[in-house]
Amino acid sequence: MTAQSDEHERTMAFAEIALGQIKALRHAACPRNYDIWYNYATGYNLQLNQSINELLARSGSLSEADLGQIYDTHLSPTRMTDRIDSVGAKVLDEIEQVMMMIDSAVGSASNYSESLVDVARTLGGAKDRAGLRTIVERLVATAREMEKTNQTLESRLSASRQEISQLQQNLEAVRTESLTDPLTSLANRKSFDLAIEDAVRESGATGEQLSLMMIDIDYFKQFNDVFGHLTGDQVLRLVALSIKQNVKGSDLAARYGGEEFAVILPSTSLLQALAVADHIRRTVMSKELMKRSTGEYLGRVTISVGVASCLAGEHARSLIERADGCLYAAKRQGRNRVICESDPEFSLPAEPQVA
Numbered sequence: 565m566t567a568q569s570d571e572h573e574r575t576m577a578f579a580e581i582a583l584g585q586i587k588a589l590r591h592a593a594c595p596r597n598y599d600i601w602y603n604y605a606t607g608y609n610l611q612l613n614q615s616i617n618e619l620l621a622r623s624g625s626l627s628e629a630d631l632g633q634i635y636d637t638h639l640s641p642t643r644m645t646d647r648i649d650s651v652g653a654k655v656l657d658e659i660e661q662v663m664m665m666i667d668s669a670v671g672s673a674s675n676y677s678e679s680l681v682d683v684a685r686t687l688g689g690a691k692d693r694a695g696l697r698t699i700v701e702r703l704v705a706t707a708r709e710m711e712k713t714n715q716t717l718e719s720r721l722s723a724s725r726q727e728i729s730q731l732q733q734n735l736e737a738v739r740t741e742s743l744t745d746p747l748t749s750l751a752n753r754k755s756f757d758l759a760i761e762d763a764v765r766e767s768g769a770t771g772e773q774l775s776l777m778m779i780d781i782d783y784f785k786q787f788n789d790v791f792g793h794l795t796g797d798q799v800l801r802l803v804a805l806s807i808k809q810n811v812k813g814s815d816l817a818a819r820y821g822g823e824e825f826a827v828i829l830p831s832t833s834l835l836q837a838l839a840v841a842d843h844i845r846r847t848v849m850s851k852e853l854m855k856r857s858t859g860e861y862l863g864r865v866t867i868s869v870g871v872a873s874c875l876a877g878e879h880a881r882s883l884i885e886r887a888d889g890c891l892y893a894a895k896r897q898g899r900n901r902v903i904c905e906s907d908p909e910f911s912l913p914a915e916p917q918v919a
Contacts (some may be wrong), residue, residue, distance in 0.1 A: 571601040574822055577785055581605035589625055596635050603639060606822060607797050610746040612638040625831070626811040662724050716788045745819040747797060748804035756818035756826055763816075763828050764880040777827040777882050779844070782899040784823035791862060795855055797864055799823075806847040810840060827889075834904060836872035841869040841902040851898065866900035869918035873904075 572888035582601035583593070591597045603609050604616055612634060619630055626634070743755035744750050751759065760776070781787075781803055788796035800823065807817045811827055820826040827844075845867055853862040870890025874883050886905060893910045895905040903909055 565847075566822045572598075574785060576684055577789075578602055578605040578822075588773035591626070591631065597631060599639055600631060600635055600866070601775070605793070607747055607800065609638055610797075613797075619741050640672050662721065684776040701797055748800055748819050750804050750808070750825070751816055752819065753821055756820060756828070759816045760880045760884065762872055763830055764878065764883060766830070768877065772831050773833050774883075775829040775834055775888045776872055776874070777825075777829065777837060777841050777844075778820070778870045779803070779825040779827070779841075779883070780868050780891055780895065781823040782868055782895070787865070791855065795853075795862065797856075798854065800852055802853065802865065803848055803867060806851065809845055812845045826884075834871065834906075837871050837873065838902060838904060845869055845900065845902055868894035868899045869902040870894055871902060871904045873896060 579602065582598055582605050584599055585595050585601040585604065587592075593602075596705065600612070600616075603612055607613060612791045614636055615638065616626070619634075620625055635731040673843060696712075743751060745752040763774055766772065781799060784796070784799065787799060800819075803823075803825065804817075804819065807825060807827060811817050813830075814830045815832075818826050827840075832840070848865055848867050851864065853865060854860065855862055868891055870887045871892055871895065872883055872887035881894075890907075890910060894901045894906075897903065897909045901909075
């Protein structure tokens, strides 16, 4: 089975589920509703699935208002931009407030300087103790007023530092969310695409070795069809956890799409990457899967892995294609195995496979 045909079957299955939900709930077959139910079928967006499941459990259906709210909250292309714009506007407002306070302080300092000059002039004209005392009292009052202004400014600047620090944390949270797959907590496809380009560029510049793993869960579609999407989500989390447990440092593990994962391994030779890949494969295979709702034993899950090492002058796209080719060679040769281009199995003809 080729990568293209496998991807076709997988996405068509998601499309059938989406259209089935639209038909069953008698929703309008418009792009927005299809987008909602297609994402629901893939399980990519955990928060979206939770929102839909809660609404269905409560009322058994979704109204147009519900669908609009779900789309705006979880899928709208402007959602992340709006959040970033909101934080940015707060930062600008905070800066404007601080600048106003600084302008006020500068004005107070100027007035204070003028008062000192005036006091200096009048000191020379003081003829008795009473006159001198009046001048000193004016000087003390002016100094206290300046001290009060400085304390107010210091307090405001301290509050602004805390506010801006919190806004920075909010921006970082938004950034992290935009680069994280909500179901598995691994990096998402966007994060992977950025990281692989950087890793290949760095490898080319420094000569450091770089390897890439492409991982696919064996027979995931059948598993999903038999046990349902909630159990399918559990399988995805199990595999993600097994991957996270076996990567470290500058390695980046990502959910590449559907039931496929990718791991970028900087400063790692092909031989080392193969060892890591087989360790992940054995870790996944050792897990026993139980259905949470019933405690039913569902068996074990296996994965197929393709591994490639970056060549001199190679582009990221080429590295991904080679690793993906090794992955599909692993699936052709029986699944539950790790294959790289130097393995004899890579060029063997396909064996009959159960779809």
